[in-house]
Amino acid sequence: MCGVVGGWVTRAAGKPRALGLTPKDRRTILAALADSAESRENSAGAWCDGCARAAAGACDRHAADLDAAAEYRAAAARIGGDI
Numbered sequence: 326m327c328g329v330v331g332g333w334v335t336r337a338a339g340k341p342r343a344l345g346l347t348p349k350d351r352r353t354i355l356a357a358l359a360d361s362a363e364s365r366e367n368s369a370g371a372w373c374d375g376c377a378r379a380a381a382g383a384c385d386r387h388a389a390d391l392d393a394a395a396e397y398r399a400a401a402a403r404i405g406g407d408i
């Protein structure tokens with residue numbers, strides 16, 4: 326579900342009103358993005374053996390969690406949110 330919301334907001338970037346978003350819709354989307362970003366960041370914070378061995382400091386899965394969290398925060402910023 327988080328990916329669906331993220332994709333919807335990404336497509337809406339710069340044109341949130343074109344989708345007929347109400348202020349409540351916007352708050353709901355921002356809350357979902359904040360929850361999703363926090364969840365991904367918490368997941369990435371549970372470093373694993375793969376992270377310990379990775380030269381970059383994070384395994385592919387946990388690096389993807391951090392990337393997703395950054396995308397959620399960027400999408401929120403595009404609709405004027407600060408999460």
Ligand SMILES: [Zn+2]
Nearest residue numbers: 373376384387
């Ligand atoms: Zn890991």
